[in-house]
Amino acid sequence: xxxxxxxxxxxxxxxxxxxxxxxxxxxxxxxxxxxxxxxxxxxxxxxxxxxxxxxxxxxxxxxxxxxxxxxxxxxxxxxxxxxxxxxxxxxxxxxxxxxxxxxxxxxxxxxxxxxxxxxxxxxxxxxxxxxxxxxxxxxxxxxxxxxxxxxxxxxxxxxxxxxxxxxxxxxxxxxxxxxxxxxxxxxxxxxxxxxxxxxxxxxxxxxxxxxxxxxxxxxxxxxxxxxxxxxxxxxxxxxxxxxxxxxxxxxxxxxxxxxxxxxxxxxxxxxxxxxxxxxxxxxxxxxxxxxxxxxxxxxxxxxxxxxxxxxxxxxxxxxxxxxxxxxxxxxxxxx
Amino acid sequence: xxxxxxxxxxxxxxxxxxxxxxxxxxxxxxxxxxxxxxxxxxxxxxxxxxxxxxxxxxxxxxxxxxxxxxxxxxxxxxxxxxxxxxxxxxxxxxxxxxxxxxxxxxxxxxxxxxxxxxxxxxxxxxxxxxxxxxxxxxxxxxxxxxxxxxxxxxxxxxxxxxxxxxxxxxxxxxxxxxxxxxxxxxxxxxxxxxxxxxxxxxxxxxxxxxxxxxxxxxxxxxxxxxxxxxxxxxxxxxxxxxxxxxxxxxxxxxxxxxxxxxxxxxxxxxxxxxxxxxxx
Numbered sequence: 001x002x003x004x005x006x007x008x009x010x011x012x013x014x015x016x017x018x019x020x021x022x023x024x025x026x027x028x029x030x031x032x033x034x035x036x037x038x039x040x041x042x043x044x045x046x047x048x049x050x051x052x053x054x055x056x057x058x059x060x061x062x063x064x065x066x067x068x069x070x071x072x073x074x075x076x077x078x079x080x081x082x083x084x085x086x087x088x089x090x091x092x093x094x095x096x097x098x099x100x101x102x103x104x105x106x107x108x109x110x111x112x113x114x115x116x117x118x119x120x121x122x123x124x125x126x127x128x129x130x131x132x133x134x135x136x137x138x139x140x141x142x143x144x145x146x147x148x149x150x151x152x153x154x155x156x157x158x159x160x161x162x163x164x165x166x167x168x169x170x171x172x173x174x175x176x177x178x179x180x181x182x183x184x185x186x187x188x189x190x191x192x193x194x195x196x197x198x199x200x201x202x203x204x205x206x207x208x209x210x211x212x213x214x215x216x217x218x219x220x221x222x223x224x225x226x227x228x229x230x231x232x233x234x235x236x237x238x239x240x241x242x243x244x245x246x247x248x249x250x251x252x253x254x255x256x257x258x259x260x261x262x263x264x265x266x267x268x269x270x271x272x273x274x275x276x277x278x279x280x281x282x283x284x285x286x287x288x289x290x291x292x293x294x295x296x297x298x299x300x301x302x303x304x305x306x307x308x309x310x311x312x313x314x315x316x317x318x319x320x321x322x323x324x325x326x327x328x329x330x331x332x333x334x335x
Numbered sequence: 336x337x338x339x340x341x342x343x344x345x346x347x348x349x350x351x352x353x354x355x356x357x358x359x360x361x362x363x364x365x366x367x368x369x370x371x372x373x374x375x376x377x378x379x380x381x382x383x384x385x386x387x388x389x390x391x392x393x394x395x396x397x398x399x400x401x402x403x404x405x406x407x408x409x410x411x412x413x414x415x416x417x418x419x420x421x422x423x424x425x426x427x428x429x430x431x432x433x434x435x436x437x438x439x440x441x442x443x444x445x446x447x448x449x450x451x452x453x454x455x456x457x458x459x460x461x462x463x464x465x466x467x468x469x470x471x472x473x474x475x476x477x478x479x480x481x482x483x484x485x486x487x488x489x490x491x492x493x494x495x496x497x498x499x500x501x502x503x504x505x506x507x508x509x510x511x512x513x514x515x516x517x518x519x520x521x522x523x524x525x526x527x528x529x530x531x532x533x534x535x536x537x538x539x540x541x542x543x544x545x546x547x548x549x550x551x552x553x554x555x556x557x558x559x560x561x562x563x564x565x566x567x568x569x570x571x572x573x574x575x576x577x578x579x580x581x582x583x584x585x586x587x588x589x590x591x592x593x594x595x596x597x598x599x600x601x602x603x604x605x606x607x608x609x610x611x612x613x614x615x
Contacts, residue, residue, distance in 0.1 A: 030511070032511050032513045032514070033511055033512045033513050035513070036512070036513030036516065036517075037430065037513075039422065040422050040423075040425060040426035040429075040430070041426060041430075043418065043419050043422030043423050043426065044422065044423040044426040044427070044431075044435075044439055044487075046419045046423065046483070047419075047423055047439055047442050047443055047446065047483065047484065047487065048438065048439060048442045050446065050480055050483070051442050051445060051446055051449075053457070053461070054446075054449065054453070054454070054457050054480075057457045057460050057461055058453070058457065061456075061460050108356070109356050109359065109360055110360070112352060112353040112355075112356030112357070113353070113356055113357050113360050115353050116353035116354060116356065116357040117357070119353075120350050120353050120354070121354075121357070129357055129361065132361045132364060133357075133360055133361065135364060135598075135601075136360070136361075136363065136364045138537060138538070138597055138598070138601055139364070139367060139541075139594065139597075140540075140541025140542070140543070140568060140593060140594070140597060141541065141542070141543060141544070142541065142543040142568045142571050142572050142575070142590070142593075143367065143371070143541070143571070143590045143593065143594060144367075145572070145575065146571060146575045146586055146587070146590050147363075147366070147367050147370060149575060149576075150370075150374075150575075150583065150587075151366065151367075151370055192363045195360055196360075199360065223342055223343060223345075223346035224346060224350070225345065225346035225347075225349045225350060226342065226346065228349075229349075246448075249448045250448075252450070253448070253449070253450025253451070253452070253453070254450075255450065255451060255452040255543075255544035256543045256544055256568075256572060260572075260575065260576060280450055280452045280453075280544070283452050283453075283455075283456060284452055284544055284547055287455075287456060287459075287547070287548055288547065288548055288551075299456065300456060300460075303452075303453050303456055306450055306453060307449060307450070307453050310448050310449060310450060311445055311448070311449075313448070314444060314445055314447075314448035315441075315445065318441065318444050
């Protein structure tokens, strides 16, 4: 067999690129990649930059207030723009109190909703009901406020309160006259507003519970409810905590609806029927009407306090939800 | 050991309670929509759309400038916020595996949790004070800050859903990474990204608190973005807390228009995804 040399056509038609040419070609490709990556990185850097800017601006603008009043600002309760004396205690207490009321109402309801949507509801009902609950989150805050003023407050004051007053009227948290705009109204509005968030995330968490857990519970002879109560809910505990804390974060920072129904009064009161104030609503109300530099600075100071509180709360929620996502390998929009 | 009957009764009772809770949770939505229609629909007429807000105490007037203002401010927010949000989202999905991606994701979630009123005073301090006056531009900036983290996170989720085999196929055909990312990956996820953006836009369109100290509101017509501008949520707020019945009537009508706007955007978002699903 004679060795016929293969026709060396290709090298003649298309000369092999030299190493240098190859490198150039590669670099041309990667130059586009470098530019692309640089542009995206620049856009991405905007996020941390903006968060830092928010924090820095708050601190800088709050500085005159911090210097003038120190930490005493957080424990004093007078708010007197004329004499330039400011204390944030009623605001901080009001923010926490209204959020606590909201959680007390919304958490059981939202959990029940999530359980209903994942365990008990007939299949055809699940997706429409879930959509409706999500729509609740799409309603703008100012519309909740409007509804709160003209529907919820009259309903609470004229219909529900007279009904329960003989029973609850003696308790200290229900003492006093109920005029309408109050901590209670704010708490109820907030509970409606945060329910969809807690329900949606809890639902994701419950959906991520492996079917084997459910089946094991049922196989041991538990009723469906017992399976939910003693197997499924404990399994999703961390994620549900995350959902609740996420809801808390929403409630703490909610502004318009609360401003419209809470009554806007600088006082610390135990009774939920009394008007109160929150940090967010004092900023919304007084910022554009501030008369002195110190008042503006005080508002930035409480804003900073609110920012730090929500930062801690959201970080906590994030960590909890991450743990769940890592445990079950589930990554979803809500998580 | 409890009796079988007791356990079954407790089970049915609690099951019933979850049904009740679900019904009770949806009740406010139904109540709000019903009130909006009952109280708002009657006041929606031509005047509402073509007339401006009237001075204190006068009756009549409409939401014309507020509607235009909202569209302009939200448009500004989109121009500023969407490119940053989408870019950051694609970055997080494509290159965001390391520490930087982790940090940005965390930052986005923290920004998302920042109260909108705080963003309002920040923008006041950074934009309104140096310029010396309130402006629609400042309002757009405030809304953009709210928009960016939401868009970034949803875009990331959507781009992540694109199967790796598509990426590999494009790279194997000799596409550079940037073309793969833009022409194959982002294009595949396009409908989902648009949906995410629309949902985010629907959310910021109803925001009031960040506009209080930025766009501020305006009784008169203004299409200049560096002057104060009316916005639908702002005017609803002003009218709702005002003392006149006539204002309350208009506030309901404005609220109805606002919620229809928000629902229309959300509905458009769903339609985009559905059209995509049918196409493939």
